[in-house]
Amino acid sequence: MRRLLLLAPLLLFTVGCGLLVQSAESAATDAARETARKAGERLHIPRSRTAEEVGRSASGIDGVEVLRVKGASTHEGDGIDLVVRTSGTAYGQRRDHEPVTVVRCFSVRVSPKTEWGEDPRAVGCPDGPPLTFAPLPEPPRLPHEELRAKLPQVPEDGRVDEAAIRRTLAALDLDQAIRTEVKADGDRVGILMSLKGNGHDPQDCLVAHVRPGTTAVWVPSRIQRMPGEGGCSIGNALEPLAPPH
Numbered sequence: 001m002r003r004l005l006l007l008a009p010l011l012l013f014t015v016g017c018g019l020l021v022q023s024a025e026s027a028a029t030d031a032a033r034e035t036a037r038k039a040g041e042r043l044h045i046p047r048s049r050t051a052e053e054v055g056r057s058a059s060g061i062d063g064v065e066v067l068r069v070k071g072a073s074t075h076e077g078d079g080i081d082l083v084v085r086t087s088g089t090a091y092g093q094r095r096d097h098e099p100v101t102v103v104r105c106f107s108v109r110v111s112p113k114t115e116w117g118e119d120p121r122a123v124g125c126p127d128g129p130p131l132t133f134a135p136l137p138e139p140p141r142l143p144h145e146e147l148r149a150k151l152p153q154v155p156e157d158g159r160v161d162e163a164a165i166r167r168t169l170a171a172l173d174l175d176q177a178i179r180t181e182v183k184a185d186g187d188r189v190g191i192l193m194s195l196k197g198n199g200h201d202p203q204d205c206l207v208a209h210v211r212p213g214t215t216a217v218w219v220p221s222r223i224q225r226m227p228g229e230g231g232c233s234i235g236n237a238l239e240p241l242a243p244p245h
Helices: 002-043 051-059 144-150 162-170 234-238
Strands: 065-070 080-090 100-110 121-123 179-185 188-194 205-211 214-218
Touching: 002 051, 002 080, 002 100, 051 065, 051 080, 144 205, 144 214, 162 179, 162 188, 179 234, 188 234, 205 234
Parallel strands: none
Antiparallel strands: 065 080, 080 100, 100 121, 179 188, 188 205, 205 214
16 A cells, blocks of 8 residues: 555656646647648638649748649639648646647648638648749849930920830830830820739839929839739829828
């Protein structure tokens, strides 16, 4: 009996430590799952994307490694299924213990059919290193300085020649990806140069106008270049928007 009484504290200590480790491991797994869940939220946008685009975007998220990509595009069939590897760290109930770190893999579905904030499903980690994706090609540079140098300076009592401005733009030999729009309104001519946006991030654009006494070329603010804000429009070139507050 005395021997059992002496063993009892040791058994309680051993069981307690096991529970602490188990609890810390469970919390660390939850942290790893949360990283995967947030990655799914960032990838959940309405625009259709290919498997390559989704994989590239996921691989750029901190703490996420992409191990497998399945599917053709987000809007075909069941969408894109990613297997991602994340890690999580947690402490037990006592801070003097060493933290527990786990590495886990999860399946993240990217499709219009998935729900926002959906918890990813735990899966086994495939063998092999993380996938790598070729970087996107650099977009063409908008000719800010060239346009400023080439546009005419019209005196206050002069007249703006729209045809001459169009010839000036044609002579710049712009990249085909740059869309150019020219519009005359009364005594002024507006110019817009823009690159195709993705509908979510700020669009790259350059606006300018020529009017008697004034020639201006500028890049709208980041806020004005967001979708729906009107910064990358011919209207902004003709009648500049007020600066954001």
